[in-house]
Amino acid sequence: MATAAAHETDRTAAYGTDDGATDAYERAFDAAVAADERIEPRDWMPDAYRATLVRQIAQHAHSEIIGMQPEANWITRAPSLRRKAILMAKVQDEAGHGLYLYSAAETLGTSREELLDKLHSGRQKYSSIFNYPTLTWADVGAIGWLVDGAAITNQVPLCRCSYGPYARAMVRICKEESFHQRQGYELLLALSRGTPEQHAMAQDAVDRWWWPSLMMFGPPDDESQHSAQSMAWKIKRHSNDELRQRFVDICVPQAESLGLTLPDPDLRWNEERGHHDFGPIDWTEFWEVLKGNGPCNEQRITQRRQAHDEGAWVREAAAAHAAKRAARGPLTTETTGATRA
Amino acid sequence: MTTTVPTTAALALGDDALVLSHRLGEWAGRAPVLEEEVALANIALDLLGQARVLLSLAGDEDELAYLREERAFRNLQLVEQPNGDFAHTIARQLFFSTYQHLLYARLAAGDGPFAPLAAKAVKEVAYHRDHAEQWTVRLGDGTEVSHERMQRACAALWRYTGEMFQPVEGLDVEGEKLRADWLESVGDVLRRATLTLPEGPQSGAWTAGAGRQGLHTEPFGRMLAEMQHLHRSHPGATW
Numbered sequence: 001m002a003t004a005a006a007h008e009t010d011r012t013a014a015y016g017t018d019d020g021a022t023d024a025y026e027r028a029f030d031a032a033v034a035a036d037e038r039i040e041p042r043d044w045m046p047d048a049y050r051a052t053l054v055r056q057i058a059q060h061a062h063s064e065i066i067g068m069q070p071e072a073n074w075i076t077r078a079p080s081l082r083r084k085a086i087l088m089a090k091v092q093d094e095a096g097h098g099l100y101l102y103s104a105a106e107t108l109g110t111s112r113e114e115l116l117d118k119l120h121s122g123r124q125k126y127s128s129i130f131n132y133p134t135l136t137w138a139d140v141g142a143i144g145w146l147v148d149g150a151a152i153t154n155q156v157p158l159c160r161c162s163y164g165p166y167a168r169a170m171v172r173i174c175k176e177e178s179f180h181q182r183q184g185y186e187l188l189l190a191l192s193r194g195t196p197e198q199h200a201m202a203q204d205a206v207d208r209w210w211w212p213s214l215m216m217f218g219p220p221d222d223e224s225q226h227s228a229q230s231m232a233w234k235i236k237r238h239s240n241d242e243l244r245q246r247f248v249d250i251c252v253p254q255a256e257s258l259g260l261t262l263p264d265p266d267l268r269w270n271e272e273r274g275h276h277d278f279g280p281i282d283w284t285e286f287w288e289v290l291k292g293n294g295p296c297n298e299q300r301i302t303q304r305r306q307a308h309d310e311g312a313w314v315r316e317a318a319a320a321h322a323a324k325r326a327a328r329g330p331l332t333t334e335t336t337g338a339t340r341a
Numbered sequence: 342m343t344t345t346v347p348t349t350a351a352l353a354l355g356d357d358a359l360v361l362s363h364r365l366g367e368w369a370g371r372a373p374v375l376e377e378e379v380a381l382a383n384i385a386l387d388l389l390g391q392a393r394v395l396l397s398l399a400g401d402e403d404e405l406a407y408l409r410e411e412r413a414f415r416n417l418q419l420v421e422q423p424n425g426d427f428a429h430t431i432a433r434q435l436f437f438s439t440y441q442h443l444l445y446a447r448l449a450a451g452d453g454p455f456a457p458l459a460a461k462a463v464k465e466v467a468y469h470r471d472h473a474e475q476w477t478v479r480l481g482d483g484t485e486v487s488h489e490r491m492q493r494a495c496a497a498l499w500r501y502t503g504e505m506f507q508p509v510e511g512l513d514v515e516g517e518k519l520r521a522d523w524l525e526s527v528g529d530v531l532r533r534a535t536l537t538l539p540e541g542p543q544s545g546a547w548t549a550g551a552g553r554q555g556l557h558t559e560p561f562g563r564m565l566a567e568m569q570h571l572h573r574s575h576p577g578a579t580w
Contacts, residue, residue: 085390190580
């Protein structure tokens with residue numbers, strides 16, 4: 001809970017022209033953040049804080065639903081029924097994460113429809129990692145191990161984010177993501193220990209996904225546009241470079257256990273730093289993919305728009321039916337079909 | 342309690358669940374609304390779970406799913422029909438889940454080899470049926486466009502429904518009674534949806550019981566090619 005001052009204010013007053021009152025709200029907000037208290041939807045918050053959260057939560061929600069595509073690409077070709085069930089459940093979880101996150105954004109006064117419109121028109125982004133293609137079955141494992149692994153490294157600190165609804169959504173999401181990460185690892189392990197062809201498939205996938213996964217933490221700290229303010233607001237708790245280093249340190253021993261090589265000749269333990277050193281990241285590639293020039297940018301957004309447009313008549317029908325129901329008044333078994341022998 | 346499992350029946354029911362689950366899995370990332378991404382995947386997962394139990398009663402689940410030729414599959418032609426638009430998917434769901442619910446309720450009430458599976462599955466299938474019925478009513482009694490699409494979908498799939506009531510070796514179910522109950526239920530849902538019961542025959546010369554005998558429709562071969570390709574490309578590999 002935030003401080004009494006932040007909670008008990010009459011919000012309408014905060015929107016008035018009384019600068020003295022606004023200052024008081026701002027001080028209460030700052031104090032709540034400083035004391036590591038949660039900001040809740042009805043609390044006063046600076047416009048820029050609200051806008052930053054909407055941008056970040058929306059981008060996260062969009063990443064969940066766009067992220068369904070590269071994995072759904074393999075549902076119909078999964079090589080065993082057990083793997084098929086795991087993959088379907090995972091893609092379903094992602095849709096569920098999308099639902100929690102759009103709901104968290106709604107607590108800030110932005111509708112899902114509005115956010116989807118911004119995604120479809122390119123005014124909001126999703127994680128660039130999903131602009132890479134899944135070319136073989138092993139890519140499903142590499143996404144689980146590396147992409148979900150990087151996502152967890154980013155997201156675990158968000159469970160302590162200053163905005164309550166986002167922090168709570170993240171607790172649930174992180175639990176499910178850690179399942180996905182272990183399932184991805186286990187999938188790669190089976191391939192790595194399988195036939196020579198399967199092993200090669202696993203290595204090829206790790207070769208292609210390693211560097212894009214490191215880019216998931218965002219640009220280096222000195223080039224990161226939004227970082228400083230987000231850290232001050234405790235939306236973000238660690239810098240991009242800190243989290244990237246943490247991820248590399250986690251992955252190196254895991255790659256060894258998998259019997260797979262990470263594609264970086266400069267990767268080695270640095271005794272003095274107590275961390276692994278790693279080679280330079282190709283930031284040109286990062287910015288190019290971000291600008292829309294990745295291998296799948298066009299394909300992903302086209303499929304999303306197409307699903308949305310083709311579903312318009314279904315959503316319209318549901319709304320029309322709900323309106324008819326409401327107009328008919330109280331429900332009867334005639335309209336609900338609630339009886340069942 | 343019967344101890345021997347009738348393989349023909351296990352394959353028929355297992356293949357129905359396997360094939361419909363696969364078709365529903367094709368919706369992932371393409372559903373009209375996020376809630377339906379979750380719902381369709383959920384139904385697909387239930388069906389896949391049932392398929393795995395049923396196929397395992399008849400042999401090795403992966404060998405049966407991935408290494409049989411088209412003519413060896415025993416599923417209804419209804420479940421292999423392509424997704425089409427959302428109305429086609431819902432019509433397929435309505436027709437199949439009503440059948441499956443009525444069938445599993447009968448099997449669960451008996452003491453045959455499928456009773457334990459049916460007892461668990463009947464609860465899942467009740468949700469599938471509810472989902473399909475609700476959407477049929479929404480689409481039928483929604484807008485003019487949705488009404489027309491839903492009516493067309495019911496008509497297009499109607500010819501594949503007669504096969505559900507053909508006798509299956511090893512399934513102790515009275516086909517005519519099943520058909521009567523099914524018609525009554527589906528008829529009631531369509532009426533509430535302001536739709537009419539299709540006038541066409543429930544089975545044609547080709548479709549009368551054909552899937553259960555291993556005769557399928559053109560889209561099925563393509564579906565299997567996609568489903569089996571990776572597994573067949575690595576003979577003997579484990580995944």
